[in-house]
Amino acid sequence: MTLQPLQRSVARRRQEAGCLEKIVDDENKLAISLNVKNFKxxxxxxxxxxxxxxxxxxxxxxxxxxxxxxxxxxxxxxxxNVDVEKIKSSMTEDGHLSIEAPKMTKPSITSKSIPIEKTVAPKKDGKK
Structure with a gap:
């Protein structure tokens, strides 16, 4: 029996358990895919x-x-920013489990000019 480095052993156990994963986290969605071919x-x-x-x-x-x-x-x-109300999961026939959720859009910030209103200062009685 030969000893293997711990990292390799952990990776091999994950592969055997069907846990290799792929994660996509972009501005539109979060998607996680696991190889679970050894599980029903x-x-x-x-x-x-x-x-x-x-x-x-x-x-x-x-x-x-x-x-x-x-x-x-x-x-x-x-x-x-992940919309947890819209999470979906599915599994393919070849054993890939996918979990996907859309991301919520941030409210857009628009630019605009804000006019300065002219106000009249109240006059003091009889004094200049």
């Missing part, structure tokens, strides 16, 4: 708690000579 849709859970997005996978396999369990959890704190 019923073994996955996508939750939103406030602005925290949580994706969990749990798979239990009973075999004739043993039992195995595979799990993963991923969490992201969503930025304030």
């Amino acid at each position: 849709p019923e073994e996955l859970k996508v939750d939103l708690d406030g602005r925290v997005l949580r994706i969990e996978g749990k798979q239990e396999v009973q075999e004739k000579d043993g039992y195995s369990m595979r799990t993963f959890v991923r969490e992201w704190a969503l930025p304030e």
Whole structure:
């Protein structure tokens, strides 16, 4: 048995658990894609708690000579401009889970001239 660097082991475990991810965070949307090909849709859970997005996978396999369990959890704190009311998730037949949410547009700031109004100072009685 040979030892592998920790980073490589973690990356390999993530790959085996089906956790390789791609994140797109641009001005229009936030999109997260996970490779979960080793999980069935019923073994996955996508939750939103406030602005925290949580994706969990749990798979239990009973075999004739043993039992195995595979799990993963991923969490992201969503930025304030993500419209959490419009989050959608979908899973392709080849095992890619996608979560996507549009970003809210910021109110546009328009430029304009503000006219200066002329006011008359009140006169003091009889004095110049």
